[in-house]
Amino acid sequence: MSDPEDSAGARPSVGGMGASDPEARHGSAGARPSVGGMGAISGPPLLSVDDVSVRFGALLALSKVSVEVRRREVLAIIGPNGAGKTTLLNVISGFYHPYEGRIVFDGRDRTHLAPPDVAALGIARTFQNVALFRGMSVLDNLMTGRLLKMRGHFLLDAVWWGPAKRQELANRAVVERIIDFLEIQAIRKTPAGKLPYGLQKRVELGRALAAEPALLLLDEPMAGMNVEEKEDMSRFILDVNSEFGTTIALIEHDMGVVMDICDRVVVLDYGRKIADGTPEHIRKDQAVLDAYLGATHG
Amino acid sequence: MASLLYAVFVGPFKDMASSPGFLIEVLLGGIATGLMYSLVALGFVLIFKASGVFNFAQGTMVLFAALTLVGLIEKGAPVPIALLLTMAVMIALALAIERVVLRPLVNQEQIILFMATIGLNFFLEGFGEMLWGANVKRLDVGIPDRSMMVAGIQVNQLEMSAAGTAAVLVAILAVFFQRTRIGRALRAVADDHEAALSIGIPLKTIWIIVWSVAGLVAIVAGIMWGAKSGVQFSLSLIALKALPVLILGGFTSVPGAVVGGLIVGVGEKLGEVYWGPLVGGAIENWFAYVVALVFLLFRPQGLFGERIIERV
Numbered sequence: 215m216s217d218p219e220d221s222a223g224a225r226p227s228v229g230g231m232g233a234s235d236p237e238a239r240h241g242s243a244g245a246r247p248s249v250g251g252m253g254a255i256s257g258p259p260l261l262s263v264d265d266v267s268v269r270f271g272a273l274l275a276l277s278k279v280s281v282e283v284r285r286r287e288v289l290a291i292i293g294p295n296g297a298g299k300t301t302l303l304n305v306i307s308g309f310y311h312p313y314e315g316r317i318v319f320d321g322r323d324r325t326h327l328a329p330p331d332v333a334a335l336g337i338a339r340t341f342q343n344v345a346l347f348r349g350m351s352v353l354d355n356l357m358t359g360r361l362l363k364m365r366g367h368f369l370l371d372a373v374w375w376g377p378a379k380r381q382e383l384a385n386r387a388v389v390e391r392i393i394d395f396l397e398i399q400a401i402r403k404t405p406a407g408k409l410p411y412g413l414q415k416r417v418e419l420g421r422a423l424a425a426e427p428a429l430l431l432l433d434e435p436m437a438g439m440n441v442e443e444k445e446d447m448s449r450f451i452l453d454v455n456s457e458f459g460t461t462i463a464l465i466e467h468d469m470g471v472v473m474d475i476c477d478r479v480v481v482l483d484y485g486r487k488i489a490d491g492t493p494e495h496i497r498k499d500q501a502v503l504d505a506y507l508g509a510t511h512g
Numbered sequence: 513m514a515s516l517l518y519a520v521f522v523g524p525f526k527d528m529a530s531s532p533g534f535l536i537e538v539l540l541g542g543i544a545t546g547l548m549y550s551l552v553a554l555g556f557v558l559i560f561k562a563s564g565v566f567n568f569a570q571g572t573m574v575l576f577a578a579l580t581l582v583g584l585i586e587k588g589a590p591v592p593i594a595l596l597l598t599m600a601v602m603i604a605l606a607l608a609i610e611r612v613v614l615r616p617l618v619n620q621e622q623i624i625l626f627m628a629t630i631g632l633n634f635f636l637e638g639f640g641e642m643l644w645g646a647n648v649k650r651l652d653v654g655i656p657d658r659s660m661m662v663a664g665i666q667v668n669q670l671e672m673s674a675a676g677t678a679a680v681l682v683a684i685l686a687v688f689f690q691r692t693r694i695g696r697a698l699r700a701v702a703d704d705h706e707a708a709l710s711i712g713i714p715l716k717t718i719w720i721i722v723w724s725v726a727g728l729v730a731i732v733a734g735i736m737w738g739a740k741s742g743v744q745f746s747l748s749l750i751a752l753k754a755l756p757v758l759i760l761g762g763f764t765s766v767p768g769a770v771v772g773g774l775i776v777g778v779g780e781k782l783g784e785v786y787w788g789p790l791v792g793g794a795i796e797n798w799f800a801y802v803v804a805l806v807f808l809l810f811r812p813q814g815l816f817g818e819r820i821i822e823r824v
Contacts (some may be wrong), residue, residue: 307710333712345707347700349764358700362692362712425711 216367249389258321258459260429261337265431268301268485277485278315283429289463290472292496293482294505295418299465300342302482306463307339308332310474320428334356334362338427342434342465348407352417352485355406356392359424360385392420396450419450423458430454432464436471444468448475457500473497483504525787537663539778544668544675546777551678551733552754553761553769554685554800555726561689561702562699562722563614565625569633571751573727576640578734578743582651583644595731610719618715619705637748646745651738652690674736677809681732685725694721702764740805756804762814771815776800 259282268276275408276298283289290298304310306317308329315327319335321508327335329491338359347355364381393402396416401409406417415435422430435451454460466472472493479496481489483505489496498501528535552574559567567573584594614626630699659666678750689695700708701718709715738749757776761768780799788795 309706309709328714329709330712330714333710340708341706341710343705345710347703347707349703350699354696358696358708358713359711361693361697361700421707421711494650 229337229418257285259283260320261463262318263302263306264318264341265301266305266312266317268298268310268312270307273473275485276305276312277454279482279487280315281459281480281490283463284478286455286459286461287477288451288475289461289464290476290479290493291463291482292467292469292472292479293488296484297482297505298485299482300433301485303339303433303463303465305338305462306332307431307444333425336425336428337431338422338425339431340415340418340422340435340487342437344418344490346406346414346421349393349405351403352370352406352409352420353389353393355417356389357385359421360389362425363388365465388426389424392423395423395453396420397446410441415439415443416450419447419454423460424452426458427460430460430462432462434465434467436466437470444471451475516556519790533665537667538713538781540665540667541671542778542781544671544777545776545781546774547596547675547678547682547770548684548733548736548773549750549753549757549776550770550773551729551736552750553757553773554682555729555733556751556754556758557761557763557766557769558689558722558726558729562698562718563625564622565629566622566628566763567632568626569636569727570726570730570754571748572633572636573602573605573641573730574734574750575743575745575748576605576636577727578651578738578747579640579644579649579782581731581734582649582743585790589654598731599728602723602731606720606723609723610716614719615716618722630724636676637745648742648744649738652736657760668810670739674740677732680765682770685729686770689766690716690764696720698769699764727736743819753800756800758814759804759807760814762816765814765816768816776803779803792822 215299261281261283263279263281265278266276267274277462279298279302281289281291281302282485291302293299301310305312308324308327308331311326316323318324322335324332324335345356350358361410364385393399396419398413398416398420401413401417406414409417419432419435421433432451436447439447448471451464452464455462464476476493478491479491479493480487481496481499481502483501488501488505489499491499552570555570555573556567559565559570577598581594581598584597585591589597609632613632614625617625617628658670659668661667691700695716696714697708700711700713701715707714708718733750734743734747737750741747753776757769757772759772760775761770761772776799780796783795783799784793
C-alpha cells in the first residue's frame, strides 16, 4: 500500500524545533524553575468540571466532583485504584456523559458533546492502555492527529495537486517537528504495533500533540515504564507545557513524578474529590494519607 | 508417468502457443470475471477497513440491490429513476444499519459484530423476498449478451462492458480511499475506535459513508451479475467467490481486491480451459479455494494486507 505522504519527494526541511529551539534546552526536568503554581496564569480556568456525577447502573463512579484546570498548568489527578480518575478523564473527553453537573471549557458549556466534537474544541488525550493505530507507521499515526486541521478536497486530494498538496506538506512539517521534539526520528516508518511499550506511549503523546491541543489529557503516561523512560517522559511533558503553553492534566501513580512535575494535585477516592492543592500541601493532607494507607472510610 | 508429466507441464502451454487468439479470448474472459469478483470483494474490503467487521451480508446486499432495481423497473419506473431510487434505498439501508446495528455495538468484540451481520444477512434476504417475491427475474441493461469479433478475437459485449464498468469503479474507489483524508480516517477507525474518536474522527459519519459506498458497489455488482445470470437468490452466493479473492488480496486493501479478483478470475479460466480436460473439468469451481488455502498457509495477510502484528 503506498502512502501519498511517503512518496512526497519534497519533505519540508527539518531543523530541530525551529524558532522555539533555544527554550527547548533549559526546559528539562531537572531545571524546572519552581514547582507549585508558577506556571499557571490566573484568570478564568481553561476547564471547569462542576459538581459532575457519573453513574454506571448502581455504581456511582463520580459523585459531585468539581475540578478546575487552570491555564498553562500541569495538573495531576491521583487516587487509589477505582477512585474514578479515568472516569473523570473520560467525562472530560466526552466518552461518558455526566448525569448531573456541567463541564465548561474555555467559557463554553460542553457537558454533552461527543468525543469528536470535544477533540475539535482542542482537547487531546492519550489512553491508559496505549491506543495507537497499530498497523500504521509512526508517521501516519501522527498524521492522523492532524486530521482535524485538514480540510477535505476530495478531488484535489485524489490527484495530489494544488491546495491538497500544500496542505499535506504543511501538516507534514508540523508532524516532523513533533517527531524531532520527541526524538523518535529513527522509528518514523516503523508500524506502531511493533514498537516497545515505552515508545508506543511516546508516539501516542506525539499523536495528541499533533492536534496542537489547548488541553492535553494524559492517562498514566508513565505506567509500565522504567526509570529512564519515566525521566524522558517527564521531560517531554514539562517541555510541552513550557514551550507550547499547553495545559496538561494527567493521571499518574508514581508519586515521585507527580511531586516533581505538577503544579497542582487533585486527589480522588471512591468517586469523590478528597483534596486539591499544591504537591506540598497534598503530601501532608490527612485525608489523602488515609485514602492511601487504607484508613476506614466514613 | 512421462505422458502424465507431459500432459500437465507441457501440453497446455503448447496449446496456448498454438492458438494465441484463443488464449487471448480466455484471458479476456478471465479478466472480465475477475473484475466482477473484485467488485463484490470491494464491498467487503470497504466495510472491513472501516469497522473491522467481516460483513457476512455483502452478498445479500448485492441480491437486495438487484431485486430492488428489477422490482422497481417491473413496477413501471423508467430505468434512470429506478436506479436513483435503488441508490437512495441502499443509502437509507446504510443509515439504518449504522443506527440499529452498529451504534449499539460500538467497541464490542469483532465476533459480535460479525454475528450481527449474519442477522442482517437473513433479514435482507427475507425482506427482499417479501417486497419483490422469490421468482427469478430478468434484468435487461440494454447490452446484448452476444459475442462480436474484434481484430479476429471473439469478445462478449456484456462481459466487456461489465468489466469496463468494474475497472472504472475500482479505480475511483482505490484513489478515493488511498489518497483522500477520508482514507486515513478510515484506516484509523479500522484500527481503534476509541483512539479515532479521541482525535476527532466521527465514527458514525465514517460508518455511514462506507456502508453507503458498499451499498452502491453492491448495486453495480448486482446489475452486472444480474444481467449475466438473472436476478435470483443464488446471486448472494457470489459472495462466496469473493472470499478467496479477499484472502489473496488482503482484507484491508483496495488494490488487493482488484489483483486478487484478477488472479482468481484468470486463474480459474485458464485452469478450466487448459487443464480441465485432464481431471474431467470443473476446475473453475474449486480453483479459487485451493489458492486461498495455500495463501492462508504461507501469507495469511494476503498480498497487500496490513501485516499481522502480534506482540506478546
